[in-house]
Amino acid sequence: MLQAIGLTSFPRRQLPPAVDDLTFEAGSGQVTALLGAPGSGKTTALRLMLELEPGRGVTYLRGRPLHRVAHPAREVGVLLGDVPGHPARTARGQLRMLCAAAGVPAARADDMLELVGLAGLGDQRLGTFSLGMDRRLGLASALLGDPHTLLLDEPAEGLSPRENSWLYGLLRGHAAQGGTVLYTTSEAKEAARTADRVVTIEGGRLVADQEAVEFARTRLRPRVAVRTPHAARLGALVSKEARAAQRSVEVVAEDGNRLSVYGSDCAQIGETAFRHGILVHQLADEIGDTGPAPAVKPPRAPAGARTPTTAPGPPRQPLRPARSPLRPLRYELRRLLGTRTTFLIAAAVLAVSVTLSVLLARTVGTPLPSMLAAWPDILPLPPAAFGAGLLGALAFGDEFRYPALASARGTVPRRLGLLLAKLAVSAATALLLALLVAVADAEALHLVYGRDLLQVPGKWPSLVASWVGLAVGCAWAGLLGAGVFRATAAGVAAVLAVPVVVAPAVQKLVLAPSARSVAGLPGRLRELVWLEWPYELDRWLLATMRLMAQPVGAALALSLSALLCAYLFVGLRRRVRW
Structure with missing residues (x-):
């Protein structure tokens, strides 16, 4: 059973609330229609x-509010x-991704x-679906977790009569198994024909x-709608003439100067008038x-006036944070591999x-590492690093453009599990892309110029570490940039800002007279900390710090630190607001 008690939305721009003290129930084993004209607050009620x-x-789902349900799906x-x-995602791929989320x-x-x-x-792309197919897929998404309650907003809007019949047959079958179904509609005849209970709002x-x-x-009885400034007088005359003629006529006074007359016709009413x-x-x-029943309603506040709050009012309803996928790594892999992009x-x-x-x-004097990385001096980044950054930016950019985790909110959750999954998958993708590029470039050079050109550099471990760090760093910069600013373009801009903006600034700091060398850093760290570590680690620590001291490496480290702090700050601020 679904119980909605005192639902009231917050007014916006000094306007009356879209939903005002709405209370009703939708029973188990029943199909309930929430009926109202467009703009009556049906969708807002569902969102509340x-x-x-x-x-x-507050809304209770079988006795519990939604924010206390462990698995809402x-x-x-x-x-x-x-x-x-x-x-570009297939119907089967979309549902399997949502299965990982649920x-x-x-x-x-x-x-x-x-x-x-x-x-x-199942293998057809979502972009080719018709309206009826899209609604069918939406129902499949809603039923993935085998839920007890279904909440549907105008599910039959724009459907053909055949699809309409199939839709309500499916909803009726769900209710017959003991489930609760609540859907909104603006068609009174449709509500009377397909629902067990009709809740009307205005x-x-x-x-x-x-x-x-x-x-x-x-x-739904046929009636005559009459508007006249003398509604009370006309209603009394119609009722008097009907009693005299022994006809069954019912006159209902609506709001304003409107009458609804049942059991008569326009000709008789017009002649009486x-x-x-x-x-x-x-x-x-x-x-x-x-429309509304003949009940006295409190006056609405005019535009520009503040709506007073009653005390004590209904409890404030907390905003439910969007849920992270229950299987984040599987979800992220299916998101990444589900499109051709x-x-x-x-x-x-x-x-x-x-x-x-x-x-x-072909250029004389080009070092072998630059050839293997395909990194000419005129480019701020090699293609592999830029591609890794673009894939990282799409990891969050596609979520905000085509939200799957929280379709009603239009955003994605800022949870640690999803962030770690995206970081791990983007890092693995960047490593694989960097490896494929290096192998493909080496094979191309071997085929075109022979084996003599390929000589293993003496400092290949540091070169490999730099190549890996550059690819993974760009992927993470794009990921965090898109996560903070909610757009793929922002993630790509964060990647390009590293060599174009941050690296020159870091280079000036490194070359400044006050800059200190990292040669004696392990010894200085031993003096500051009380922990002792093996002297063999000094060589690795020194090599790592030399990599970080390079302008691009230091720029990546600074950018990633700033983006990560911004991401966590925005997520914490949103959670406090919720």
Whole structure:
């Protein structure tokens, strides 16, 4: 059972709240429709239930608020709008990535594709899906964790009658197994036909909470809508004439100067008004929702006025932080390998590196490390390092552009598990790309110029360490830059800023007269700390510090430190705000 108690959204720009003290229940084994006209607050109400919108009130899912549910994907399935997946990802790849996020077996993806009728379209790209196929995939995503409760926002909007029938048949089947289904709609006839209970709201406030049979009987009857400045007088005259003629006529006074007359027609009402000289502004036959019940509502605050808060009001509803994947490493691998972008970037890097390496070998005096890295002096970074940085930037950039972890929030969680998984996968990708580039360049040089050109350098360990550190550092700079500024372009800018901006500044500091040499650093560290370490480690420590003392290495270290601190600061600030 779902219980929404006192849901109230915070007003924005001095406007009244979109949802105001909304309280209702959606029972287990039932399909409940949340009915309202566009702009009545239906979507905001769902977001308040999911703790995605700031406000007050509480929503209990089988007796527990959502922020106290350990695994929300296994308790509630959500469909808010379209599926926000990468258009180049396949339907099966999208669901398997979400399986890793929900902590369910990957085989569940194929089961859900078969359940929603997409078994033969698992390898089709999301960008080619029609609206009906997208809704089917959205339902499959909502059902991945086998949730008890389904919350769906306008699931049938724009669907054909056949797809409509299939959709509500699936929802009815979920409810028949004991689940709770709550969906929003603006069609009164659809709510009466497909739901067991209809909750009607207008202006964010509860209007009626009825069984579907009662709703259809009392609010879907044919009626005559009348607007007149003399509504009370006309209503009394219509009722008097109906009693005299022994006709069953019901007159309901709505808000303002509106009447709803049941059991009559426009001709009879018009003749009554004409005989008694009553001015009529509207006279029309209607079938559908009648709007708000004839109850006294508190006046709305005008624009520009502050809405007073009642005391004691409903409890403040905490914003639920977006959940990290339960299996972050598996999630990140499927995200990386689920589109062609990764392979296209790797292929482009290899092609450019081989071409530059062969061209650099024609230049007299070019050192072998520069040829193997395909790094001419005119480029700020070698292609492999830039490609690693671009893949790192896409790791967070695609998350913010096509959010999968928190589709309703439009952002990704800043959790340590997801960050570590992205750092590990981006580092492994950078190492693999750097290795492939070095091997491909060496083979290209061997094929074009022969084996005599390839001589193993004497300081190959330090060169390898520098190459690895450059590739991994660029990948992490792109990853953290995109994570802080929520855009792939920001991650790429962070990568390019290392050799263009930070490295020259570091070089000036290194060459300054006050700069000290790292030659005696191990000895100075022994004097400062009380721990003793083997003297064999001094050589490795000195080599590491020499690498860090290089302008690019020091620039990477400074940039990574600043980006990591910024990432943690932004994540901590958002968590405090929640």
